[in-house]
Amino acid sequence: MSTAARRLWRSGEPFIWLTGGALALALLLVAGFLCLIVVNGFSFFWPHDVVRLTLTDGNTLTGQLVEREAIPGKAGQHRVKLKVANRDLYGADFQWADEASIARRDYPTDVVVMERTEWGLLIGTIKEVREAGRPVATGPAQGAAELARRLPAAAKARREIRAIEKGEVGALNHAQESIRLAMRRLESRGQAQSPAARRLEAEAAQLQTRYQERAAKLAELRARQTATVVVVADGGKDKELPLLQVLGVEAPNTMSVAAKGLHYVGRVWEFVSDNPRESNTEGGVFPAIFGTVMMVMIMSIMVTPLGVLAAFYLREYARQGTFVSAVRIAVNNLAGVPSIVFGVFGVGFFIYLIGGSIDRLFFSESLPTPTFGTGGILWASLTLALLTVPVVIVATEEGLAAIPRGMREASLALGATKLETTLRVVLPAVMPSVLTGLILAMARAAGEVAPLMITGVVKLAPALPIDGFWPFLHLERKFMHLGFHIYDVGFQSPNVDAARPMVFVTTLLLLLIVVLLNLFAIGTRNRLRRKYAVSAV
């Protein structure tokens, strides 16, 4: 080694570069990942211009440009992917066009993009608006004006119908189900002919009449909405669409940037606050957000006391020795067990054993339909609590080890018992460490999917785990989860291409929720630290 090289090595400079390089590489990977998600996610809601491509063979394609890529095997040539929508008319949402075959591109101002409750987007030109089959407005301009005038009423009717379906009919169904279960209970006791059973039957009959009333009201509401809009799509096909099915109409080619921005905000809000439609590829993800947050909350409530108590025993009471060391190592290694194994354990222990027993003891009237003996938010949360309990134990133990002995001695010397010392001095002082553990646990739990898939997550949950029916909190219900939603939308969806942007948006949302939960916990921890001013972990 030459003197210069040796001097360089001894100066430590290469090592600094090496460490800095490693950090830079890690940051670059993270930044690239975030960029990919953010760019793909944020552009999803933007109303893109609609382009009409006239091909050299005379055909036209109208749609939104999605992608441009080099044609494999043909150097220097590119092709573009167009979202032409109108799946119900032509079968495919997307079309490819070689750039070489495009004769003209223009941006017609009369093209509208319609969002509807079924079949995805509709792209075309308004031909006329009809009321009970008779045209009331013809042509794109008049049609758009008429639509704008009529859409609010249609939206109101749609909301009304949904309120009846969800609210009143839902309540009736719920009442009928309770009566059915009460009847089963009486039958199992051999009291099927008792006066109580008669009363139940009378009630059920009454409910049936009320149900029919509601059904009639719904039919009437639907019948009253006779307005339709006729749209001419590319290729000349007409589509007549009831206004009840139209969620929104926009003409992106004529919209200003401000109008587009407004539209963007509206769609983001719809995404986070609405229910999914069309097997999750459209609409919002509110139930998944709700399920994710609630599951993390239940998990936190379960895991914190369990982890803290276990750590207290390990560090404060157990005689330190080989056995305790072995336990400690085992706990640390538990954090490395694949999460699916925890899922399998959850199914076997929580669902079949505990849930099954609960069903036999308390819900025998609804068997063989399981109540707790099937996947649900409680079991999923408990499974995740098991999965994350080592994290909380380790963090709490480290915090306990960092509390100076003198602090405990001071309390004992004042005549406090060990219990008083633990509760009044040690526990408050260790809280910041507990929260550190909880932050790590929540981050892990929010992103976990595998164990949830077998312990209670579903593609589409019919109801939220919290609703207006007693006992309001339904821990046995299945739920939706953002992580599973990403998997479902990205890989299980019937229309993967159309749903792909949803994958990015949902990922972004999940990251955001994890960050928010963490910020909340970090804020709490910092407040505690300021209050207690100890520098533990």
Place this chain on the structure above:
Amino acid sequence: MAASVQVAPNLNPQASPAGIMEAPMVEIEHVSLWYGEKLALKDVSMSIPKHRVTAYIGPSGCGKSTLLRCVNRMNDLVDGVRMAGIIRIGGTDIHDPTLDVTELRKRVGMVFQKSNPFPKSVFENVAYGPRILGVRSRADLEGIVERSLTAAALWDEVHDRLNDSALGLSGGQQQRLCIARAIAVEPDVLLMDEPCSALDPIATAKIEELMLELKNSYTIVIVTHNMQQAARVSDYTGFMLLGELVEVGVTRELFTNPRNKRTEDYITGRFG
């Protein structure tokens, strides 16, 4: 001011060079202590008089802190400790099985070498002991806190930040807070284990001054490395070496006219 006090002035005339004749608060009789197999205290006997400051001096590891921690049974917390002999406080055997160790510790306050306030507010630190004793009323607690902080000469400095974290106080203030916390439960005896070893001279002087003040109400036992400190604040001094209590007597006598050769060697700096 305390630095100018060479030897505590108000010696009791009853004290004789041969031992301590005053009414004892703490009586230590033939106490030996082992950490596992290691003998840490060898047959120590002496009595500690009421409302006096008694100091223990000696080189590191001589057992003076161990002896101090025997008095409030803090050694119970250490695994593998065995003790023989009797210690009485106000006539009661501290190892009496009918006596709860927490009751004992309420009567014997302790101030540690390293100030160890709880990570709570100044108020909560002082109120901790009374709360353990069952004082609930806010007014009572406020009275106790003010009285204790005043007695520990800290009230003027902290009365406007009682709700701030105690860990924001200076080192000397923290140690005086620990003294206030210890006297808030009105113990009979106050044990101080090298209370000034981590403090600067000014803070040390304040604590020494405080000790002279406090001995009117409490029996104080102090362990110190600093012979000048023992000379300044204590009425009686015991010299310990290798687990043995070599000599005990009136502080001035012990420093000016030690009877034991080993004591003389230590205080004149020939070893230690």
